[in-house]
Amino acid sequence: MYSVNAPVPPAVNELADDLRPALSAFARVREWHERTLLLKRVPADDRKELRTAWQTAKDALRGAPAVEARVSEVDTFDDPPNGSSPVVYLAVESPGIHELHARLCEVFEPVPILEGGDDYDPHVTLARDADGFRGRRAVENVRGREVGPVTWTIEELELYDARHGERVDSISLPA
Structure with a gap:
């Protein structure tokens, strides 16, 4: 899967690292290089389609x-529409991110239940997949926890390859 993401600043990674002890019950805890803010998934099956899709995204963001x-807060998806649960994340507040997401949804069909209208919930995933009593307790201990706050300016977006866990290209904002 490819996506348009916003990188997170070191201060957000520091918040996430401070929460690591509370996430020990989770099977998968994201490392600093895996933490980004997903704006929109991009459909592409090969590099040629990806070049075309990325140009389309850049045009939409012009x-x-x-x-x-x-x-400023930790929250959870207890029953996410895909993948293992629960998911613990840092909730991101940003009217501007919603506007960028809407621009991308005009050129790429929103993924049902995840991206259309009110379904898009900007966040930075910290951990997922915890079960049993220990998992439920971990969720209760972090859900709603106030952190930071950390405020930053997003001046760059990146095309991200989730399969390889790497940045493919980037675009500066203003675009």
């Missing part, structure tokens, strides 16, 4: 400004 984002 003129888009840099945007402010803020993290």
Whole structure:
């Protein structure tokens, strides 16, 4: 899967690292290099389709400004529409991110239940997949926890390859 993501600043990674002890019951805890803010999934099956899709995304983002984002709370998806559960994440507040997401949804069909309208919930995933009593207790201990806050300006977006866990290209904002 490819996606348009916003990298997170070191201060967000520091918040996440501070929460690691509370996430020990989770089977998968994201490392600093895996933490990003997903804006929109991009459909592409090969490199040729990817080049075309990335150009489409850049065209949709043309003129888009840099945007402010803020993290101040930990939340959970107890029953996410895909993947293992629960998911613990840093909730991201940003009207600007919603605007960028809407631009991308105009050119790429939103993934049902995840991306359309009110379904898009900007976040930075910290951990997923904890079960049993220990898992439930871990979720209760972090859900709603206030952190930070950390506020930053998103001045760059990246094309991200989830399969290889790497950045493919980037675009500066304003675009």
